[in-house]
Amino acid sequence: MQRSITLLGSTGSIGTQTLDVCRAQDFPVAGLAAHSNEALLEAQAREFSPRQVCICREDLWKSMKTRLADTPVRVVCGMEGLCETAALPEAELLVNAVVGMVGLRPTLAAIEAGKDIALANKETLVTGGALVMRAAREKGVRILPVDSEHSAIFQCLQGYSGNRLNKILLTASGGPFFGKTRAELQNVTAEQALRHPNWSMGAKITVDSATLMNKGFECIEAVWLFDCAPEQVEVVVHRESIIHSMVEFADYAVIAQMGVPDMKIPIQYALTYPERKPCPTGRLDLFSVGQLTFARPDMETFPCLKTALEAIRMGGLYPTLVNSANEELVALFLQGKIPFLQIGDTVSQMLSLPVSGALTLDSILEAERQAREAVHAICGV
Numbered sequence: 001m002q003r004s005i006t007l008l009g010s011t012g013s014i015g016t017q018t019l020d021v022c023r024a025q026d027f028p029v030a031g032l033a034a035h036s037n038e039a040l041l042e043a044q045a046r047e048f049s050p051r052q053v054c055i056c057r058e059d060l061w062k063s064m065k066t067r068l069a070d071t072p073v074r075v076v077c078g079m080e081g082l083c084e085t086a087a088l089p090e091a092e093l094l095v096n097a098v099v100g101m102v103g104l105r106p107t108l109a110a111i112e113a114g115k116d117i118a119l120a121n122k123e124t125l126v127t128g129g130a131l132v133m134r135a136a137r138e139k140g141v142r143i144l145p146v147d148s149e150h151s152a153i154f155q156c157l158q159g160y161s162g163n164r165l166n167k168i169l170l171t172a173s174g175g176p177f178f179g180k181t182r183a184e185l186q187n188v189t190a191e192q193a194l195r196h197p198n199w200s201m202g203a204k205i206t207v208d209s210a211t212l213m214n215k216g217f218e219c220i221e222a223v224w225l226f227d228c229a230p231e232q233v234e235v236v237v238h239r240e241s242i243i244h245s246m247v248e249f250a251d252y253a254v255i256a257q258m259g260v261p262d263m264k265i266p267i268q269y270a271l272t273y274p275e276r277k278p279c280p281t282g283r284l285d286l287f288s289v290g291q292l293t294f295a296r297p298d299m300e301t302f303p304c305l306k307t308a309l310e311a312i313r314m315g316g317l318y319p320t321l322v323n324s325a326n327e328e329l330v331a332l333f334l335q336g337k338i339p340f341l342q343i344g345d346t347v348s349q350m351l352s353l354p355v356s357g358a359l360t361l362d363s364i365l366e367a368e369r370q371a372r373e374a375v376h377a378i379c380g381v
């Protein structure tokens with residue numbers, strides 16, 4: 001019997017690919033959630049017959065209910081509905097693929113309800129890593145990484161428990177602007193930033209890949225998932241995106257995980273773990289890849305990476321300030337209201353905001369508010 005899942009962010013890039021895997025592997029789906037894409041959510045509900053769907057935008061609840069009136073599917077909305085869907089009793093595993101730190105509360109709700117978590121939503125760990133990992137330990141649930149780099153590290157670590165890990169070599173494609181100077185980045189448009197060389201992803205993470213903020217967040221994600229120090233995570237630019245990350249052990253043996261750049265492989269591994277099954281994707285042909293290259297990241301041209309690393313070293317609420325400011329700045333950039341370089345320049349200013357006190361859900365949400373407000377004050381929009 002397959003374990004049934006609940007999928008948050010079902011209409012997005014990771015969400016639709018998760019459903020491709022569910023279709024291929026006959027996984028039962030107990031719950032689905034999206035923000036505003038009613039038509040696709042309706043089609044998914046009709047195909048997968050979940051017990052419940054959540055449309056996060058409360059103003060769309062009535063029309064979503066009307067769309068599914070001839071089905072037994074229950075329709076809920078808002079943050080309360082999202083958390084309730086995350087904790088549905090029928091599901092054994094939550095796949096969290098919403099974008100942004102809005103994913104934190106449903107992750108905590110699912111852990112509280114004893115579900116394993118397949119986590120794509122990295123903002124959950126960037127902002128609430130300490131809370132999430134502690135709650136998962138207390139409840140004895142697994143956090144299974146979906147992000148390709150973290151899935152790779154997780155795969156490299158299978159069977160090595162107790163052995164000393166020297167460091168994690170986290171690979172980065174470098175994004176669409178690799179090799180560019182600051183002057184060349186002055187006038188880049190959202191359209192250019194959205195053209196990623198190797199991966200097809202949602203808009204926010206694609207911009208984060210162009211600024212290298214995504215890689216900074218992935219370093220923070222690795223610190224929480226693999227319980228290591230920030231200094232143990234090294235970013236390696238690898239343009240081909242064939243090696244998805246590596247680990248180096250005490251004896252300097254380095255283990256790498258490779259494959260075609262297709263998120264269905266890490267998604268499926270999180271769903272079928274520890275089993276492996278044929279995946280609905282292409283196979284790696286090393287002869288057509290030819291060669292693999294490696295380079296150091298340029299932290300001066302891409303200050304977001306440096307800022308994220310500094311934030312995790314400072315700890316506490318600093319990663320939340322950086323994450324929330326970044327969410328706000330990326331939205332402004334996509335709306336054409338600020339230039340590309342303003343993202344990195346403004347995000348670094350979050351490190352000098354005064355925040356202190358215990359890390360709790362409330363203090364995280366308060367830091368989020370503070371960062372979003374600071375961004376608007378700095379950018380004057």
Ligand code: NDP
Nearest residue numbers: 009011012013014034035036037098099120121122201202
């Ligand atoms: P998309 O933008 O493609 O999809 C986002 C999903 O979240 C959609 O279903 C969207 O609903 C929903 N959503 C958006 N805003 C909210 C909100 N406020 N409340 C609830 N749901 C919301 O993003 P991706 O699939 O690319 O990324 C999802 C997560 O996975 C991100 O955290 C990203 O960093 C991570 N990730 C993504 C990878 C990828 O290849 N795409 C790779 C590794 C990690 P709607 O469609 O209705 O707006």
Ligand code: MG
Nearest residue numbers: 147148149218
């Ligand atoms: Mg990644």
